[in-house]
Amino acid sequence: MFEFESFEEATVAAALLTGPRHRLVQCNRAFRALFGFWRCGQEAGVALAGSGLRPVLRALDRAGTDRSPALLDAAGVTAQGPPGHRFWVVSCLPVTSRHGASVLLLAVRAPDELGGTAVRPADTADPNADLARYEALHSAVPQVVWRMTPQGEVSALVGSLGETGGGLWHPSQPALSWMDAVHPKDRDWFAGQWAATARGDALLDAVVRIRRAGNPVRYRHVKIIAVPVLRRGELYEWIGTVADAEDQWRQQTRDRLLKRASATASARDLREAFATTASAVVPDLVDAFVVFQLRHPEHTRSGAEALNATRARTALAAGVPPLPPITDDFTLGALAETVVDSRRTKLVTFPPGEPPKALVSEPSADWMVQARATSLAIVPVVVDERTVALAAAATCLGNPPPDDSELRLLEEVLHSVRGPLRRALELQSVRHTALVLQRSFLTTPPHVDGAELAAVYQPASATAEIGGDWYDAIVLPDGAVALSIGDIAGHDLDAATQMTKASSMLRALAYADGPADPAHTLSRLDHVLQGVSTAPLITALHTELRPTANRAWSVTLSNAGHPPPLLIPADGPPRYLHGPLTPDPPLCVAPDMERHHSHHELTDGDTLLLYTDGLVEVAGTDISDGLQRLADQANLARNPDIPLTELVNALLPLPHERADDVAILAFRADSRRQPPHGAGSHLLVEGPAPGRPAGRGRRAASRQAPLPHPLPQPPTDGPRRALRRVRHRRRG
Numbered sequence: 001m002f003e004f005e006s007f008e009e010a011t012v013a014a015a016l017l018t019g020p021r022h023r024l025v026q027c028n029r030a031f032r033a034l035f036g037f038w039r040c041g042q043e044a045g046v047a048l049a050g051s052g053l054r055p056v057l058r059a060l061d062r063a064g065t066d067r068s069p070a071l072l073d074a075a076g077v078t079a080q081g082p083p084g085h086r087f088w089v090v091s092c093l094p095v096t097s098r099h100g101a102s103v104l105l106l107a108v109r110a111p112d113e114l115g116g117t118a119v120r121p122a123d124t125a126d127p128n129a130d131l132a133r134y135e136a137l138h139s140a141v142p143q144v145v146w147r148m149t150p151q152g153e154v155s156a157l158v159g160s161l162g163e164t165g166g167g168l169w170h171p172s173q174p175a176l177s178w179m180d181a182v183h184p185k186d187r188d189w190f191a192g193q194w195a196a197t198a199r200g201d202a203l204l205d206a207v208v209r210i211r212r213a214g215n216p217v218r219y220r221h222v223k224i225i226a227v228p229v230l231r232r233g234e235l236y237e238w239i240g241t242v243a244d245a246e247d248q249w250r251q252q253t254r255d256r257l258l259k260r261a262s263a264t265a266s267a268r269d270l271r272e273a274f275a276t277t278a279s280a281v282v283p284d285l286v287d288a289f290v291v292f293q294l295r296h297p298e299h300t301r302s303g304a305e306a307l308n309a310t311r312a313r314t315a316l317a318a319g320v321p322p323l324p325p326i327t328d329d330f331t332l333g334a335l336a337e338t339v340v341d342s343r344r345t346k347l348v349t350f351p352p353g354e355p356p357k358a359l360v361s362e363p364s365a366d367w368m369v370q371a372r373a374t375s376l377a378i379v380p381v382v383v384d385e386r387t388v389a390l391a392a393a394a395t396c397l398g399n400p401p402p403d404d405s406e407l408r409l410l411e412e413v414l415h416s417v418r419g420p421l422r423r424a425l426e427l428q429s430v431r432h433t434a435l436v437l438q439r440s441f442l443t444t445p446p447h448v449d450g451a452e453l454a455a456v457y458q459p460a461s462a463t464a465e466i467g468g469d470w471y472d473a474i475v476l477p478d479g480a481v482a483l484s485i486g487d488i489a490g491h492d493l494d495a496a497t498q499m500t501k502a503s504s505m506l507r508a509l510a511y512a513d514g515p516a517d518p519a520h521t522l523s524r525l526d527h528v529l530q531g532v533s534t535a536p537l538i539t540a541l542h543t544e545l546r547p548t549a550n551r552a553w554s555v556t557l558s559n560a561g562h563p564p565p566l567l568i569p570a571d572g573p574p575r576y577l578h579g580p581l582t583p584d585p586p587l588c589v590a591p592d593m594e595r596h597h598s599h600h601e602l603t604d605g606d607t608l609l610l611y612t613d614g615l616v617e618v619a620g621t622d623i624s625d626g627l628q629r630l631a632d633q634a635n636l637a638r639n640p641d642i643p644l645t646e647l648v649n650a651l652l653p654l655p656h657e658r659a660d661d662v663a664i665l666a667f668r669a670d671s672r673r674q675p676p677h678g679a680g681s682h683l684l685v686e687g688p689a690p691g692r693p694a695g696r697g698r699r700a701a702s703r704q705a706p707l708p709h710p711l712p713q714p715p716t717d718g719p720r721r722a723l724r725r726v727r728h729r730r731r732g
Helices: 029-034 051-066 131-132 161-166 183-198 246-266 270-281 335-340 360-372 406-418 419-442 491-512 519-532 623-637 644-651 697-704 720-732
Strands: 011-016 024-028 070-078 081-096 100-109 143-150 154-158 206-212 221-231 234-244 289-295 310-316 346-349 377-384 386-395 451-458 470-473 481-488 540-546 551-562 566-568 598-602 607-611 663-670 681-684
Touching: 011 029, 024 598, 029 100, 029 419, 051 081, 051 154, 081 644, 100 246, 183 206, 183 221, 221 246, 221 377, 221 386, 221 566, 234 598, 270 289, 270 310, 270 386, 289 663, 335 346, 335 377, 335 697, 377 406, 377 419, 386 406, 406 419, 470 491, 470 663, 481 491, 481 663, 491 519, 491 697, 519 551, 540 566, 540 607, 540 663, 607 644
Parallel strands: 451 681
Antiparallel strands: 011 024, 011 100, 070 081, 081 100, 143 154, 143 234, 206 221, 221 234, 289 310, 289 386, 346 377, 377 386, 451 663, 470 481, 481 540, 540 551, 551 598, 566 607, 607 663
């Protein structure tokens, strides 16, 4: 609600008008001196009867009807003289007062040199000329109304430039212009807007940083509105307003940055959380933002101990050179050590490209020289009374250092993400524990006379989740080889824990059962799991292989809802091994149900491939497509003369294509294998598979012809339908 009383002592003539005919209801002393003929209660149409005042009536109508502000110049009568002897700058602003929708009229007498000879009624033959010049020029009641000559000389018409924003610098010398006062980061776009306004393409209405008076590196946000005044097509002057916008900018920027930083709540790990934070503050607050995660934040650092860290995330503004790579033994400098010890933000400023080398690491100092940095602020990221990371923020390219308000805003943004960072730390700890637990059960396959074994586990590349995949291979008391692979529903520590239980129980039961068939072993495992725990859905495949005559191996397998194993013959197309009956459901679904097994044979050079669904499942495609793709790859990669590990590597998806964890366990009948001298092959792949030839795998398969023989179709209600049921249960 607008209150007029504050205008009584203002030097600007002010009046409050209400109603469709703009009845004068209140005015101040300056207005009564300038418009002594306009009595309170009188309508504007009666008081402003002169032809020179018609633009004012139109501006009032526009403000009252369209609620659009307007600023114009007008010549008219005053209480002190005849018509045409005075020139006014008039502003009409729509406001809401206790009288309802109203218009605030502000008027100021222009200097004599502006209203004397330069502007005469004959110069403004078109009554709309002055209104058109200032069309759309508006703001709230401005602190300063100024004029500037084409030569850059600035003078205040209302207020004082030195009072705006706590003392703004303004160009008092002819050789200087407003552009010299603009912050370097704002100068290009502001100059572009200024030029567009001079051409008549747009109105200049912008919030820009202007240098404070007496301080070359301190700036304040102000709102500048300006238009050029043209006389017979030539630039006569600029008229504009400048109002302090620091508080408004700070609040809007704070809200915007905190909204960006709130995205860390959905971060899956610390790197993602830090990446979100870094992108939130660049380039609004700083030009470069680097998060260093401390190696051992839980340890109390001694005075002589080096501060080791890894670079967790980086964000750089346009034009800032990239940061150099850091080594594993990278240590932070003395300034960072002070921040860790004190848990307080430290800011150092320096001439462009001249950092204090005694306070920072050598790579950081070299980079700041190249980036022409002017400041470095290090902010501690404290979670649960521990400094877990340091945020290093730098201004570069010769830009001025951040002021106190910007530094406080940076601290507030980092403070706001403490909750998400705490959760990310907890998730990282849980993930680390689960991975250690999971990998402890991914043992090296045993050496088997007459056979070659290889196994690989490849975690997903773009997830912080923990899979429940496992594999196992043991030699039974009678010399047979038991292979098993499985997948637990879920991606958390509980899934990893349940995986260790299930795999341990299956290994023990397989060893104790001796020559019993795999179906019996899986039935016993199912019975135990449902009896002693609340295990989630588990898919598993268990098989026993026994050597026979003619260098062959007899295979007996039982499948509990798992993807079918792939047989890769030495001299024929790959095929999936399906049992004669409908596949059995996963474990922990139907207690005490009868499970089945099937018999197959491996001849010399044949390979049996067991895998988890991450190898064949692709989002948005049918599982049968993934199975066909795997068979195509295996057909291209099969070669009894290459090591089995090379074949397994060729079947792995490329790192950027991994959407889920992948486990593979392979068994090749190989009569050339000698008695044991070492262990079988085992890989734990974190990135691209080692030794994988370029062009192998899925991409190579896509360039080759399809299999010469079609794959046998699964029986009715076969593995495809069972796998769909498994996926539905997992997602539910």
